[in-house]
Amino acid sequence: MRCDGYDVVVIGAGLVGGAIACGLARAGQRVAVLDEEDAAYRASRGNFGLVWVQGKGVGRPEYARWSRASSERWFDLSEALVEDCGLAPCYARPGGVVPALSDDELSDLDSMLAGLGQAAGNAGYEYEILDRSRIRELLPACGPEVAGGTWTPYDGQANPLKLMRGLHASLVARGADYLSGARADGIQPLPGGGFTVRTARGAISGNKVVIAAGHGSKALGAMVGLDVPVHPEHGQILVTERVAPLLDHPTLNIRQTDEGSLLLGASQEDRGFDTSVLARTSRDIAHRAVRVFPCVAALRVVRTWGALRVMTPDGFPIYDQSKAHPGAFVFTCHSGVTLAANHALEASRWVIEGRIPEEMACFSTDRFDVSQAA
Numbered sequence: 001m002r003c004d005g006y007d008v009v010v011i012g013a014g015l016v017g018g019a020i021a022c023g024l025a026r027a028g029q030r031v032a033v034l035d036e037e038d039a040a041y042r043a044s045r046g047n048f049g050l051v052w053v054q055g056k057g058v059g060r061p062e063y064a065r066w067s068r069a070s071s072e073r074w075f076d077l078s079e080a081l082v083e084d085c086g087l088a089p090c091y092a093r094p095g096g097v098v099p100a101l102s103d104d105e106l107s108d109l110d111s112m113l114a115g116l117g118q119a120a121g122n123a124g125y126e127y128e129i130l131d132r133s134r135i136r137e138l139l140p141a142c143g144p145e146v147a148g149g150t151w152t153p154y155d156g157q158a159n160p161l162k163l164m165r166g167l168h169a170s171l172v173a174r175g176a177d178y179l180s181g182a183r184a185d186g187i188q189p190l191p192g193g194g195f196t197v198r199t200a201r202g203a204i205s206g207n208k209v210v211i212a213a214g215h216g217s218k219a220l221g222a223m224v225g226l227d228v229p230v231h232p233e234h235g236q237i238l239v240t241e242r243v244a245p246l247l248d249h250p251t252l253n254i255r256q257t258d259e260g261s262l263l264l265g266a267s268q269e270d271r272g273f274d275t276s277v278l279a280r281t282s283r284d285i286a287h288r289a290v291r292v293f294p295c296v297a298a299l300r301v302v303r304t305w306g307a308l309r310v311m312t313p314d315g316f317p318i319y320d321q322s323k324a325h326p327g328a329f330v331f332t333c334h335s336g337v338t339l340a341a342n343h344a345l346e347a348s349r350w351v352i353e354g355r356i357p358e359e360m361a362c363f364s365t366d367r368f369d370v371s372q373a374a
């Protein structure tokens with residue numbers, strides 16, 4: 001292992017840091033990736049595994065375009081991981097469904113997608129409003145309470161743990177140093193450029209530093225003049241026993257994994273840094289799942305967990321480079337599975353070029369700066 005002389009030191013080996021590091025290593029950069037111990041908060045190990053576009057970008061068309069581009073790039077990411085390490089993240093994009101349990105819900109979904117379609121302009125935004133009979137053609141397991149739903153071709157799913165494993169294996173196969181148990185406690189900008197990162201495993205230097213540390217990004221960002229206002233949002237997921245293929249399309253809250261389990265989720269609660277599982281939350285998740293797909297009632301739940309989303313105040317990603325210390329970047333988002341392909345295949349280039357493109361400026365932290373907004 002080298003202790004310095006890296007082109008880039010990436011702090012955080014979750015889906016965001018792992019994807020950026022993978023892209024950097026594939027581009028021939030000398031990369032060190034630092035990660036904490038297993039007890040760390042890790043959204044990447046507790047998520048739902050959707051590569052989801054439908055409904056994203058309301059009020060921020062750039063985010064709709066960015067999410068959609070990632071779902072396209074996901075095929076290339078899958079291929080890259082198989083090429084590097086033989087690990088397929090099981091990506092499939094059969095199009096996703098959002099079932100509605102009332103006409104009001106359906107009409108809200110309709111208006112939202114119409115708005116996204118309008119904002120997409122000439123790029124178009126393909127979607128279908130599904131009536132009672134059409135949704136049953138796509139998802140025959142729907143129960144009588146389902147009033148209809150919406151579908152877009154852009155949505156899909158992957159196995160998020162295989163994705164994590166694939167990203168890590170790929171970056172190592174491409175020559176990056178992956179250092180676990182190396183919590184970064186300090187970032188020191190160096191007078192002539194570059195950074196030294198202080199870790200439990202010693203000091204590590206690089207020309208650039210990427211902060212992709214999830215909930216750790218706030219404290220690390222402050223060390224290089226970046227204000228990173230992330231907060232936790234609790235999400236709970238239930239997993240059923242494996243069953244024969246039942247759902248050909250993922251839905252926003254219920255999907256079938258490549259291994260046959262159904263995932264039921266995912267709640268959204270403000271509980272600070274508490275990751276525990278609540279019975280009443282499980283009950284609510286299961287209740288809605290059974291209303292949508294009554295056959296779920298007969299299945300045994302084999303596992304449940306809680307994990308913390310890394311949320312920004314407006315729910316959109318943060319991509320920024322420090323003005324005070326150029327070469328220090330921060331990347332964070334709450335859809336790290338969906339955006340993994342963009343992060344690996346596109347955002348990693350921004351780090352190499354030392355510049356985040358103008359069209360992505362809307363994701364800088366400046367948008368939270370009240371003095372600039374005034």
Ligand SMILES: Cc1cc2nc3c(=O)[nH]c(=O)nc-3n(C[C@H](O)[C@H](O)[C@H](O)COP(=O)(O)OP(=O)(O)OC[C@H]3O[C@@H](n4cnc5c(N)ncnc54)[C@H](O)[C@@H]3O)c2cc1C
Pocket residue numbers: 011012013014015016017018034035036037040041042043044045046047048049050051052182183184185212213214215216217220234235236237266307308309310332333334335336337338339
């Ligand atoms: C319940 C739930 C469901 C979700 N469902 C989906 C979904 O269906 N689709 C989707 O796209 N996204 C989903 N997400 C979001 C997705 O999981 C996250 O966007 C993504 O995992 C964030 O990755 P990350 O790398 O930023 O953060 P994390 O996974 O939290 O990784 C951060 C890493 O940084 C490390 N770290 C922190 N501080 C330091 C430090 N000082 N030094 C070194 N290392 C440090 C930590 O150890 C950790 O490994 C879901 C999330 C949750 C919780």
